[in-house]
Amino acid sequence: MGQVSFDTLKFVETLESAGLPTAQAKAISIAVRESHEAVDVATKRDLEDVRKDLSAKISDVRKDLQLEMSGIRAEQKLIRWMLGAGILGILSLVVKAFLIPAL
DSSP states (O other): OOOOOOHHHHHHHHHHHHOOHHHHHHHHHHHHHHHHHSOOOOHHHHHHHHHHHHHHHHHHHHHHHHHHHHHHHHHHHHHHHHHHHHHHHHHHHHIIITTTTTT
């Protein structure tokens, strides 16, 4: 993760201009800087990197899913042909068994 910049000198000057003594302003500045260093903050660049990684992974998953779906569609087409041929065979047997001997 990135580091958030913190201008301690400017912060001390701001506190001094508000009426705080220099020693107290420096102590507050150090405490604030250390609290910023202790926290692992995500920067815009970090978030952009994560977004790019997630977009790439989502794209890969989509490609894999499309490949799987095309295989499933091919299998469904084959099954439809097989069922059609089976039904046609059964119908021909029914016609042969019940209708042709009657003629």
